[in-house]
Amino acid sequence: MSQQAQPAVATPPAPGPKEKDGRTAQRPLALRILARPDVGVFLGAVAVYVFFLVAAPPVREAGSMANILYQSSTIGIMALPVALLMIGGEFDLSAGVAVITSALTAAMLSYQLTLNVWAGVIVALVVSLAIGFLNGWLVVRTGLPSFLITLGSFLILQGVNLAVTKLVTGNVATDDISNMDGFDQAKAVFASSFDIGGVQVKITIFWWLFFAAIATWVLLRTRYGNWTFAVGGNKDSARAVGVPVNFTKISLFMLVGFGAWFVGMHQLFSFNTVQSGEGVGQELIYISAAVIGGCLLTGGAGSAIGPVFGAFMFGMVQQGIVYAGWNPDWFKAFLGVMLLGAVMINLWVQRTATRR
Amino acid sequence: MDRSSHSRSRRLAPIVAVAAAAALTLAGCSSSSGGKKSEEGGAAASAGKASTPRMTVALVTHQSPGDTFWDIVRKGAQAAADKDNIKLVYSADPNAGNQANLVQNAIDQKVDGIAVTLAKPDAMKDVVGKADAAKIPIVGLNSGLSDWKKLGLLEFFGQDETVAGEALGNRLNSEGAKKVVCVIQEQGNVGLTQRCDGVKKTFSGTTETLYVDGTSPTAVKSTITAKLTQDKAIDHVVTLGAPIALIAGQSVSDAGSKAKVATFDLNKDLTTAISKGTIEFAVDQQPYLQGYLAIDSLWLYKNNGNYMGGGEQPVLTGPAFVDKSNVDKVAAFAAKGTR
Numbered sequence: 001m002s003q004q005a006q007p008a009v010a011t012p013p014a015p016g017p018k019e020k021d022g023r024t025a026q027r028p029l030a031l032r033i034l035a036r037p038d039v040g041v042f043l044g045a046v047a048v049y050v051f052f053l054v055a056a057p058p059v060r061e062a063g064s065m066a067n068i069l070y071q072s073s074t075i076g077i078m079a080l081p082v083a084l085l086m087i088g089g090e091f092d093l094s095a096g097v098a099v100i101t102s103a104l105t106a107a108m109l110s111y112q113l114t115l116n117v118w119a120g121v122i123v124a125l126v127v128s129l130a131i132g133f134l135n136g137w138l139v140v141r142t143g144l145p146s147f148l149i150t151l152g153s154f155l156i157l158q159g160v161n162l163a164v165t166k167l168v169t170g171n172v173a174t175d176d177i178s179n180m181d182g183f184d185q186a187k188a189v190f191a192s193s194f195d196i197g198g199v200q201v202k203i204t205i206f207w208w209l210f211f212a213a214i215a216t217w218v219l220l221r222t223r224y225g226n227w228t229f230a231v232g233g234n235k236d237s238a239r240a241v242g243v244p245v246n247f248t249k250i251s252l253f254m255l256v257g258f259g260a261w262f263v264g265m266h267q268l269f270s271f272n273t274v275q276s277g278e279g280v281g282q283e284l285i286y287i288s289a290a291v292i293g294g295c296l297l298t299g300g301a302g303s304a305i306g307p308v309f310g311a312f313m314f315g316m317v318q319q320g321i322v323y324a325g326w327n328p329d330w331f332k333a334f335l336g337v338m339l340l341g342a343v344m345i346n347l348w349v350q351r352t353a354t355r356r
Numbered sequence: 357m358d359r360s361s362h363s364r365s366r367r368l369a370p371i372v373a374v375a376a377a378a379a380l381t382l383a384g385c386s387s388s389s390g391g392k393k394s395e396e397g398g399a400a401a402s403a404g405k406a407s408t409p410r411m412t413v414a415l416v417t418h419q420s421p422g423d424t425f426w427d428i429v430r431k432g433a434q435a436a437a438d439k440d441n442i443k444l445v446y447s448a449d450p451n452a453g454n455q456a457n458l459v460q461n462a463i464d465q466k467v468d469g470i471a472v473t474l475a476k477p478d479a480m481k482d483v484v485g486k487a488d489a490a491k492i493p494i495v496g497l498n499s500g501l502s503d504w505k506k507l508g509l510l511e512f513f514g515q516d517e518t519v520a521g522e523a524l525g526n527r528l529n530s531e532g533a534k535k536v537v538c539v540i541q542e543q544g545n546v547g548l549t550q551r552c553d554g555v556k557k558t559f560s561g562t563t564e565t566l567y568v569d570g571t572s573p574t575a576v577k578s579t580i581t582a583k584l585t586q587d588k589a590i591d592h593v594v595t596l597g598a599p600i601a602l603i604a605g606q607s608v609s610d611a612g613s614k615a616k617v618a619t620f621d622l623n624k625d626l627t628t629a630i631s632k633g634t635i636e637f638a639v640d641q642q643p644y645l646q647g648y649l650a651i652d653s654l655w656l657y658k659n660n661g662n663y664m665g666g667g668e669q670p671v672l673t674g675p676a677f678v679d680k681s682n683v684d685k686v687a688a689f690a691a692k693g694t695r
Contacts, residue, residue, distance in 0.1 A: 175624075275599055277420065282572055329565075332567075
């Protein structure tokens with residue numbers, strides 16, 4: 001998908017003695033493709049995939065792949081808006097608990113007021129977007145680093161999730177809503193699975209790829225995409241050339257809210273109840289997937305397709321270790337080494353490809 | 357200034373209108389099944405109130421936020437406190453050092469008694485000594501069965517995790533299980549590891565361990581699915597907490613596996629799953645009783661000088677099995693969130 005942006009080359013570049021001036025020479029097509037930020041992570045993901053194909057025989061089954069992609073999609077759907085926000089130069093540390101906030105809102109509202117679950121779903125969307133708006137508004141209004149602002153909202157949401165759930169339900173988990181009106185419809189949208197060639201494939205995988213396609217198009221083909229790169233690269237120059245900086249930043253935060261809502265609804269409709277203490281630490285996984293996917297921590301660079309591979313790599317390593325049947329005591333260490341290795345490959349490929 | 361506030365209030369009007377309209381719309385789409393309205397009312401277990409002088413007791417646990425299990429412990433403690441005219445001060449931190457600080461905090465408040473969990477006994481040693489020096493009676497609950505006497509606690513209420521694991525292992529033997537995977541949701545947690553070790557000790561088949569990320573239900577689900585696909589010989593999944601067991605049930609059907617799920621600890625949804633047959637059985641350590649007895653024992657000690665367990669033996673609250681044969685008795689209490 002990302003290759004669309006690459007201008008097609010009709011004739012192969014002519015290297016060697018014919019060149020008169022090295023500065024204007026076309027670099028070979030292969031190198032130019034390799035220099036793209038998302039190709040490194042693509043190769044890293046392929047490397048990890050091939051590695052586990054060899055090391056873990058069960059990975060070769062289609063059912064296992066569906067499971068790995070499912071795990072990747074639940075990370076990936078959130079990694080996308082988080083990546084866009086990072087391209088726009090900001091962080092959101094509240095992304096992990098915001099997922100739970102959204103799911104709790106929908107579950108408690110529907111159950112306590114005995115409403116059709118769609119009512120809860122809509123209100124949860126409003127709440128999630130409002131949290132995103134508040135984060136963004138505080139960041140542009142105060143000019144404080146988003147790291148601090150969202151660290152605050154991370155802690156606030158963590159406490160609110162627990163306290164409000166306990167206050168409303170008397171317990172720390174929400175009540176089962178699976179027998180309520182509209183549940184089956186909502187489950188079909190957020191948490192169903194399809195039979196493809198005898199393999200159960202979860203709907204989140206399709207949503208993930210769909211959102212990734214939209215995000216890629218927006219980033220590369222629309223004015224909003226340009227604004228995103230501009231506000232992340234240099235806010236003041238962006239403002240000077242007429243980019244609506246505040247609008248762009250706030251809307252990017254709201255996009256993260258939308259992602260949190262979607263993943264929250266998936267969790268609610270696949271597990272019927274929500275535990276109020278969950279989600280802590282997931283924000284770092286989303287950010288990792290985005291960074292592995294080639295988004296700079298400083299903003300202004302990245303892609304939407306990179307985080308797709310980043311999330312895939314995360315899901316692949318997480319599940320691959322289990323499929324390989326390795327000693328589970330080492331699980332976290334394996335995960336760390338594999339991720340570090342993958343990022344190194346990514347970096348090496350980019351350096352080699354861009355060397356002049 | 358004035359103008360901007362004026363325009364803001366004008367901007368607020370449509371928002372209020374939309375919110376009101378939304379509220380009306382919401383009221384229109386009520387669910388005809390499930391929900392709060394279908395919930396049965398039931399009186400909570402409550403006794404009269406003691407006429408002894410008001411006392412303050414601190415309960416300090418190693419709970420991680422939002423855990424259903426600890427919520428039940430706390431409810432038991434609160435029920436005992438209400439009955440005994442006690443003001444209960446609850447605090448918790450999963451980090452042992454922070455938990456010790458919370459105990460110190462209770463000592464500084466000069467409470468009349470302390471109930472504490474000993475998940476990491478060595479870290480609590482000093483502060484327990486300080487409570488003794490301050491002449492504050494201190495009892496243990498839940499974890500620390502092998503250390504409470506060494507540390508000089510008055511009494512202990514809980515379940516030996518290893519014994520509970522062994523009981524579950526024996527039960528698996530009688531079910532005819534051959535290969536079991538024990539799912540640990542928090543790597544490095546002593547109590548959870550002891551449970552799996554206990555299972556391993558008595559279970560005659562093979563026991564494997566699997567670590568999952570307890571903070572993400574989707575990760576738990578796909579990791580257990582992966583394990584069941586990787587090793588098709590697994591016939592029982594043992595989980596160490598009720599929420600994890602419910603997710604494991606979904607993994608089993610996702611993986612197309614025939615494995616059965618058995619678990620430690622109970623909650624409301626789990627009792628439903630046991631009566632439906634999706635979960636085979638649960639080992640209950642009666643968390644409500646742990647909280648209740650710990651607080652009640654401090655009241656008895658203060659007002660009548662009693663020791664539960666005679667000051668020598670711990671008071672065991674588990675392991676008790678809940679399966680299809682007795683789940684109906686438990687379910688009504690679990691629905692109230694007290695079992």
